[in-house]
Amino acid sequence: MIIGVPKEIKNHEYRVGMVPASVRELISHGHSVYIETNAGNGIGFSDDDYKAAGASILPTAADVFAKAEMIVKVKEPQAVERAMLREGQILFTYLHLAPDFPQTEDLIKSKAICIAYETVTDSKGRLPLLAPMSEVAGRMSIQAGAQALEKSHGGSGMLLSGVPGVEPAKIVVLGGGVVGSNAARMAVGLRADVTILDKNVDTLRRLDEEFQGRAKVVYSTEETLEQHVLNADLVVGAVLIPGAAAPKLVNEDHIKRMKPGAAVVDVAIDQGGCFATSHATTHADPTYIVDDVVHYCVANMPGAVARTSTVALNNATLPYIVKLANKGYRDALVEDAHLRNGLNVIGGQVTIKEVAEGFELPY
Numbered sequence: 001m002i003i004g005v006p007k008e009i010k011n012h013e014y015r016v017g018m019v020p021a022s023v024r025e026l027i028s029h030g031h032s033v034y035i036e037t038n039a040g041n042g043i044g045f046s047d048d049d050y051k052a053a054g055a056s057i058l059p060t061a062a063d064v065f066a067k068a069e070m071i072v073k074v075k076e077p078q079a080v081e082r083a084m085l086r087e088g089q090i091l092f093t094y095l096h097l098a099p100d101f102p103q104t105e106d107l108i109k110s111k112a113i114c115i116a117y118e119t120v121t122d123s124k125g126r127l128p129l130l131a132p133m134s135e136v137a138g139r140m141s142i143q144a145g146a147q148a149l150e151k152s153h154g155g156s157g158m159l160l161s162g163v164p165g166v167e168p169a170k171i172v173v174l175g176g177g178v179v180g181s182n183a184a185r186m187a188v189g190l191r192a193d194v195t196i197l198d199k200n201v202d203t204l205r206r207l208d209e210e211f212q213g214r215a216k217v218v219y220s221t222e223e224t225l226e227q228h229v230l231n232a233d234l235v236v237g238a239v240l241i242p243g244a245a246a247p248k249l250v251n252e253d254h255i256k257r258m259k260p261g262a263a264v265v266d267v268a269i270d271q272g273g274c275f276a277t278s279h280a281t282t283h284a285d286p287t288y289i290v291d292d293v294v295h296y297c298v299a300n301m302p303g304a305v306a307r308t309s310t311v312a313l314n315n316a317t318l319p320y321i322v323k324l325a326n327k328g329y330r331d332a333l334v335e336d337a338h339l340r341n342g343l344n345v346i347g348g349q350v351t352i353k354e355v356a357e358g359f360e361l362p363y
């Protein structure tokens with residue numbers, strides 16, 4: 001198969017659909033790979049690196065779209081990219097169609113085969129192509145929180161780890177899933193005083209076993225949540241109710257009563273956030289203050305560490321790219337029900353019920 005990787009064009013997006021190591025793997029399976037010039041430049045993968053892996057470099061995205069049978073990207077295609085898709089071409093990338101009617105409409109018109117990373121599942125019902133970004137965001141949340149606590153950002157001036165003779169910061173993680181457990185690992189590594197709250201007892205058992213007392217695991221009720229949030233120096237919001245907006249677990253009154261200079265990092269902001277006072281911010285201006293509490297609410301945290309994020313994403317997507325290339329999309333989707341769950345649009349038809357219903361489209 002001929003596979004094409006255009007340079008990402010969304011503002012400040014430095015990730016890339018395939019790293020040179022992935023290219024090499026596809027070449028070894030007998031496929032051809034075309035990369036747009038400078039596609040990986042922002043994160044240290046040069047055109048020469050891609051050439052050494054066996055790719056050919058093309059000067060424009062239009063050339064890549066014209067040549068490729070399958071386009072591999074990171075972000076949802078922008079309007080100019082959508083206009084270059086053609087009937088029967090495979091698009092494999094994050095799509096997030098539910099809130100995006102213009103994109104859905106264009107993908108229908110394109111008659112391309114559009115497979116979204118975020119709806120591919122695994123045998124345990126998890127989302128394996130979303131997990132790497134949650135791992136990144138969870139780990140980053142502690143770095144972000146550490147900075148938010150610095151005086152220059154409006155924080156209380158507390159070092160997460162403390163020093164000999166000075167207590168560490170109290171970190172409370174709301175939600176012990178992929179984001180929350182990764183946040184807790186970083187926080188425990190820094191020797192902070194860590195408490196994880198979750199409503200799923202199996203999750204609490206798993207976390208208890210992993211942390212062996214180095215993090216406290218607590219069943220989340222209104223009472224335990226209030227008690228821990230009001231006592232915290234840093235609260236990380238990492239809850240998810242699949243398919244729904246994040247629950248507003250921390251209300252305005254809680255924020256008013258938190259310690260002055262405490263910080264909240266709302267990782268769930270991409271689902272609306274779990275603090276009543278959250279609104280989305282950007283990497284250029286990541287924090288703001290409400291009632292003396294520093295808020296960090298960047299919706300695309302992994303973008304800041306684009307190199308790590310790209311490699312992590314590629315590690316997860318590569319087996320699926322190889323499968324689609326080796327077998328062709330028909331056989332690959334027929335044989336693998338989990339990959340088939342990734343199919344969002346094909347031949348002008350939306351195949352995700354919630355998206356079709358949301359936009360009153362035929363399904």
Ligand code: NAD
Nearest residue numbers: 134137175177178179198199200220239240268299300301
């Ligand atoms: P996950 O499903 O692995 O974990 C969510 C956890 O929340 C589960 O353990 C669940 O039991 C728990 N939970 C649900 N309701 C709860 C409640 N009322 N009280 C306590 N716990 C509750 O999800 P994840 O992959 O860890 O993602 C968490 C959030 O982070 C999602 O909203 C996701 O979209 C977001 N996210 C944001 C970024 C970013 O850049 N901002 C990046 C990746 C993920």
